[in-house]
Amino acid sequence: MELARKLEILADAAKYDASCASSAAPKRDSRGRTGLGASTGAGICHSFTPDGRCVSLLKILLTNFCQYDCLYCVNRRSSNVPRARFRPAEVVDLTLDFYRRNYIDGLFLSSGIIRSSDYTMESLVEVARSLREDHHFRGYIHLKTIPDADPQLITLAGQYADRLSVNIELPTDAGLNRLAPEKSGHTIKRAMGVIRLAQEQAQQEKRPKVPAGQSTQMIVGADAADDRNILQTAQTLYGAYKLKRVYYSAFSPIPDSSSALPAQPPPLLREHRLYQADFLLRSYGFRAEELFQNTGDLPLDIDPKLSWALSNRDIFPVDLNRAPERLIARVPGIGIRNAKRLVELRQMRAIRYQDLIRLRCSIRTLQPFVVVQDYRPGLAEAASDTLRRMLSSNPQQLSLL
Incomplete structure (x- = not known):
């Protein structure tokens, strides 16, 4: 051949x-x-x-x-x-x-x-x-x-x-x-x-x-x-x-x-x-066990990190000026590198909302889950199902400021 x-x-x-x-x-x-x-x-x-x-x-x-x-x-x-x-x-x-x-x-x-x-x-x-x-x-x-x-x-x-x-x-x-x-x-x-x-x-x-x-x-x-x-x-x-x-x-x-x-x-x-x-x-x-609640499959409409956050609402919103780096990294819309940068930044001054924009965090995703010096989510008490629909649908439907 x-x-x-x-x-x-x-x-x-x-x-x-x-x-x-x-x-x-x-x-x-x-x-x-x-x-x-x-x-x-x-x-x-x-x-x-x-x-x-x-x-x-x-x-x-x-x-x-x-x-x-x-x-x-x-x-x-x-x-x-x-x-x-x-x-x-x-x-x-x-x-x-x-x-x-x-x-x-x-x-x-x-x-x-x-x-x-x-x-x-x-x-x-x-x-x-x-x-x-x-x-x-x-x-x-x-x-x-x-x-x-x-x-x-x-x-x-x-x-x-x-x-x-x-x-x-x-x-x-x-x-x-x-x-x-x-x-x-x-x-x-x-x-x-x-x-x-x-x-x-x-x-x-x-x-x-x-x-x-x-x-x-x-x-x-x-x-x-x-x-x-x-x-x-x-x-x-x-x-x-x-x-x-x-x-x-x-x-x-x-x-x-x-x-x-x-x-x-x-x-x-x-x-x-x-x-x-x-x-x-x-x-x-x-841990694998953390990512599942009532079903053995991951949801397809939202990512696993957001799914975990919505199932653990008692942890949120997280105060980015006080929380440990490990917990900040678990906030939807904030990755490991930005969690480290935020911890370094707060050693010099308080973290503000514009800092999250400047670091190019996923603002739409993180809004319901964080507190900073000049921002607190307006829908912090909203039901997880409500937030899930908002975060997986049209961005214009989400208004938390």
């Missing part, structure tokens, strides 16, 4: 892996497949490094042949899709060629499972090894690890890659057993533990090259798990394995899908709300 055709097939096959996908991506759907270069396909994607830089990555599979038959996967062994396979040397050459043309800053490489987990993992590692050692490639490398592979291979992969992914696939063991019975949640978590242990050992020994950090992905809407299940699983993974990120991928239609899968995909807005809630867990100190 010609290299261009392989690239077309294996770039398209990689588009469902959200572990490095840019936000606001087009809807993913394998019914009516698109070719290389189309905005709905893959090939080159965007990711963000820990220091905030946006990098372009060649995003491909080593092969989309797979011995597993996961019902939600377009590349499952029973799927009637075009198949292709790269040799490791071909991936190396493609990466170097794209990099020299300034198309990419690095590589995201995953694979279906062929022959055995160890054989597949060895091939992935060989690509990264060759790039690093044979060609002195210093670009970004993200490898998707194979959970069943020998732990030594997974550890070795971390020596070459900047990031490793071990996909948890589904938020509950029950969902995994029903839709991917050949996979084991225990095995997946064991691989995560191998990566974490290698990192800790390298840090303790003060090695110059610390093994790569790790991320994972959960499919949303393929099983019966609600948002509470999903975020509680993410919270556990962050704590137990020190993951850098948990990515959420809304289940999307696949050809010849099983009757065990839902007839319709979940709204993409649900995926967006999960990312917002995940950010609250990682950066704001929220």
